[in-house]
Amino acid sequence: MTFLKITGLRKRFGALEILKGIDLELEKGGFLVLVGPSGCGKSTLLNTIAGLETITEGDIRVEERSIADLHPSKRDIAMVFQSYALYPNMTVAGNIAFGMEMRGVPAAERKQAIDKVAKVLQIGHLLERKPSQLSGGQRQRVAMGRALVRDPKLFLFDEPLSNLDAKLRVDMRTEIKRLHQTTGKTIVYVTHDQIEAMTLATKIAVMRDGEVQQFGTPAEIYNNPANLFVADFMGSPAMNLLAGTIVNEQNGLAVSLQRPGGEAMKLPVSPAMMSLTTYANRNVIFGIRPEALTDPEGADRNAQSVSENDCLIDVVEPAGSDTFAVTKLGGKEVVARLRADARIRAGETARLAFNLDKAVFFDPESQKRIA
Template structure:
């Protein structure tokens, strides 16, 4: 396992700049996820780390060794692709050991390594089968096994679960997380699925248009997004963005919502709102912070109960999404399924602004940092 340093990496195709100066430092044993929408540059960055793409500027160091211009075989990495890339004419055991065979590892050592990896991934019973006889999840395990058998310094995963169905994706996420905890390997993992990013990563780099918008732990990015893009991309359902007017209240600057009774919401960093008195900002509030009234929260400083009109409800089993509209913005609230909330009715909901954030609607940047 090794550390990885990406220093001001840029990638251009002609006049088009795909990567615009990426700076990321990854500690040995860390699990970093590159997440972002299609076309944001995350796969290009992954290929640059692997040596499949030549960078236009900047440098890449693995285990403190500059590998910027080294060929893929000299970087001591292993890559797992979304397409599995298994040899159809080989058995599972042969697929796993193929890379070792190419490196002239003796057969006895190869057999030991195949057994070790098969045990780790619980695919011992599949060793004599060929890829066509395997399910999607089993093929992905074999692809991972082939990478693990190499024992490289760095593992690269390029959207490895995107071809699996929803249930299998959840199962494989759990397996990958267990594997990382067990082996302590250094992993860089590309996905466009923010749930994968939140559940797997030690740190997440959120990318957009060839730039890192924010780098931090899953909780940091969820609770303290740097801008509207990060706030809207991370979280399911996404964060609510509610137009609110900054007004003067009893405890300093407050946020006024255009509800029927002009709801006033207190804000933890109220001093940061002072320059915006009389202006409109976007209040960022996660759906779970707008709930049915809860007795244990009554009287808390940043909790306000107000009436809203229910536009529609979406039962989700463990909870129900109650959707309303405030100042023409759709707002998702997360309530207990037992709480009566019929479409068209007016009900009380509790707004907890203790973890709220505020954005400038023009620039999209946080204003309460």
């Protein structure tokens, strides 16, 4: 059942159009992540849902009821800000209870609500401390507690982890995921970090220049990117995107990729991609993720189409659980993700396995996916 529905949403500041016709739907209990580079309009979109920004055109509905013209206080929405926005002179308990106190909730009910939220967020031992005595992660938990205690219909998070260090961000991601699983609340979350988007979301909207480039599950966004922007933006390391040409070979279609100082590498096209017949002898962009390009021993045994080729390795980057190797194809550097114990050295030729089941193709002019 659709819980949040955004239809034809536009936002202009004078002649400048920030949001250009946004259409999104989120089910009850879903976790929608708005992701994209700085300036793409994701925070503006979140602010229109919260009521902090008016909309120019379109509608926002929660449970079939339009909230587009409602005052923020009437929307039953709680927002967690990047800056935490805690009152420095109040204790943790005071910060969490402040909104309830302003609404005249009796003291006994406030205490019960504080204790319940503190247990969920594991901050019971912090209730008498002031914000200045807390770490960044603890402050973020308090900010979440202040929102959670209201028991709203919808939670909004505006880049809540961007002020935290790398390890704490990972820990807090887990906390937010746990919060969603335990409460079942509907959440809209803004981030520029695609790892956060992939790990937290049930649905992702990838935004660019005020438009949604693709909307779908994390698996759909990652495995079936709609265009070159989504393919390049989602994934760490990013997808390898190489200039190639579709050619006819004796056994069917292949993609031809230029190699430095040598003959072209020809990789067979999966039979499932026969739509590429119309691109025979035409240029395409060939996309393959680093994990689909590996040492032969680490290749997916269930793959239907794997092609092994010798590649000159330029750089080797050990990364603990993986080893990354850089080679050159199609005039660009290509990253392969190998097993940690793969025997590979910079400056030497190594055998690499291309899992072509995972390959994708884009039109270089329209930049849209074609197979």
